[in-house]
Amino acid sequence: MAGSRRFTDRTDAGERLATALREQGIDADIALAIPRGGLPLGRAVADELDIPLDIVVAKKIGAPGNPEYAIGAVASDGSVWRNEEAFRGTSTDEGYFQQRRDEEAKNARQKAERYRGDRDAPALAGKTVVVVDDGVATGSTARACLKTLNETAAERIVLAVPVGPPDTIDSLESETDTVVCLETPRGFRGVGQFYENFGQVSDEEAMTYLEQ
Template identity: 60%
Template structure:
């Protein structure tokens, strides 16, 4: 159990230091990951930035993720769910374009410039406050790969065991402090897990760049 996101970030940072992990850039997935990513970036003496992805909602059920798309257009689809729901190619293309644009706008708003950081040849750690389905994390990791990073590590305080296992194919290393068998939602492992506002998230970036 973590007190809050800052406590989770400090404990995650300590574990990454213990492992001797080196990084040039730490990327938080807005908004909730920024309080977690900030202590990690500080401990690893790395730049703090963001990588943004948007969930792709199912037709008629926007809360059900059938995939995710990052700000550079990198996309992941849950093929089994897409097939089971009979989602059309037209719908997939339409929602991918719409949410990719939303992700670009969000990234530019956070970064105050181009929505994608220059990651070529850099050692990158992607941080989230936790992994449930892993949809957005997967799209973010693919974006980092597409940006020609030297290495890609996913580091989170807590994650679903099944989701963390599937994400191993997307990164050089996947690290979670906890992968509890009774995982239901990320928030159940935090004593305080309130919303992080855009304004609060940006303050972490301003202090970390």
């Protein structure tokens, strides 16, 4: 981890992201955080840039017998990204993938509805949208979120994350207009290693950031 900064917590990382966005001249209209861990950062970005905060939701599709190993992800509108290399390298078949896709799409829709309550999804036409998360590893959920946003009429979509491995960040740059990443360490083992405080964020805590 030599040469890489550590972030005090997610709020600190969000404040540093906001500074980087401002320094790069990105005139954002709205921040969309990926729940749950992205919301403390999204709140900091939104406050620093004086823009609204909302959410974009995707759920990971785990491999058979290894739910933490992402073979894809699906967003709340059903937009799906599949990791073809991981799919081929596991005992996954099309039936399993389609079943898990449908289940996780439903879970993503329910989470979006729970977080928004009676608020409508934001109108993104013609806007510069900043998608915020607390970091990426494989980037599976970020890819599904970007895929659904690429189908909107947003003018520009920016992915803003504090940290991610170089190969993941390089590949994400081909899937959106701009990627802002503060740290791309080669000794990457997991997002949490770059935070002094990386406690789990509950749904209840995450939703408070939308209410502020």
